[in-house]
Amino acid sequence: MSPGSAAPVQVGEHVWAGRDLALNPDRWTWNLTPSQIDELVTAAAPFAQGDGDLPLIAAQDFPLPTLGPALADLRRRLLSGPGFELVRGFPVDNLSRRHSTAAFLGLGAHLGSLRSQNSAGHLLGHVRDVGLEVEDPNVRIYQTSRRQTFHTDSTDVVGLLCLETAQSGGISMLVSVATVYNEMMARAPGLARLLFAPVATDRRGEVPAGAKPFFEIPVLSWYDEALTVIYQRQYIESARRFPEAPPLTSDMVAALDLFDEIANDPDVHLAMALEVGDMQFVHNHDLLHDRTGFVNKPGSPRHLLRLWLSIEGDRELPPAFAQRYGSLTVGDRGGIITDRTTLHAPVR
DSSP states (O other): OOOOOOOOOOHHHTOHHHHHHOOOGGGTEEOOOOHHHHHHHHHHHHGGSSSSSSSOOOOGOOTTTTTHHHHHHHHHHHHHHHSSEEEEOOOOOGHHHHHHHHHHHHHHHHHHOOOSSSOOOOOSSSEEOSSSOOTTTTTOOGGSSSSSOOOOOSSEEEEEEEEOOSSSOOOOOEEHHHHHHHHHHHHHHHHHHHSSEEEEEEEETTOTTTOOOEEEEESSSEEETEEEOBHHHHHHHGGGGTTOOOOOOOOOOHHHHHHHHHHTTTTEEEEEOOOOEEEEEETTEEEEEEEOOOOOTTOOOEEEEEEEEEEEEEOOGGGHHHHHHOOOTTSSSSSSSTTTTTBBOOOO
């Protein structure tokens, strides 16, 4: 095997085990106060009327005089703490769908720059089963009820707001990539080093003009003194459909298998059930996230809103990320843009 340039053993707040964090939910849970909720609901009220897509809300159009500084603190915790936070207590059931959606968009605008989540240009994503088949190579897994497996999104931070829960399943899981890496280095350092070599990942039909139908970025990169991850195993596998994609060696398959095995260890990852009104924010460069498969309630399918955010003050990314992120400018990078993309925020 030809090992790549590995990172040192990782230390810091971004290195954690789920078994430990599960014992201390106060470390990663923010319960909104009544006054914070009132401020958010009031700021969203002007956008709650009307039909069709919401306007592209900017922070200056969405005043949060006391909640804004608290969101700046949240941004710092995402970038330099455990890498995620659960925000509880938003009153989805007491508001119209449009009002809740506007509140989530406005809150997100205070955290970062909204990014396109698909070739259609959705700045507001809808995570739900729309009856598509995951075996279709042009379908993204969030559009199905199947398990997603541990992965990253193509942005700095992903945010979710739970509107409807499932009848069963749909459990959120998070894992520290630094913890997975440290464990790989302890067990099989040769395999760990292979993850620093480029690997082909399928774009699932959402291809920017002039680009290949896959990108070639290492699962792990050590750049600017930071360990950074980009990963979606199912899309790595489906990239094999392209004859021009570099093949996976047996050693690389073994490395990916061990990476997945450690991430799936219930002592290593953290599982949580998102309830209606919960928001979850995750830093994609330090964490992988996952969701178990689910069964919908009759007449009330599981439904989460999603934001992709580019964050001021985040780390520099390796040059190879330009294949996926386009611009690498901190605070203005990431998302999916093709020649069919028109930016908008669909309410439904």
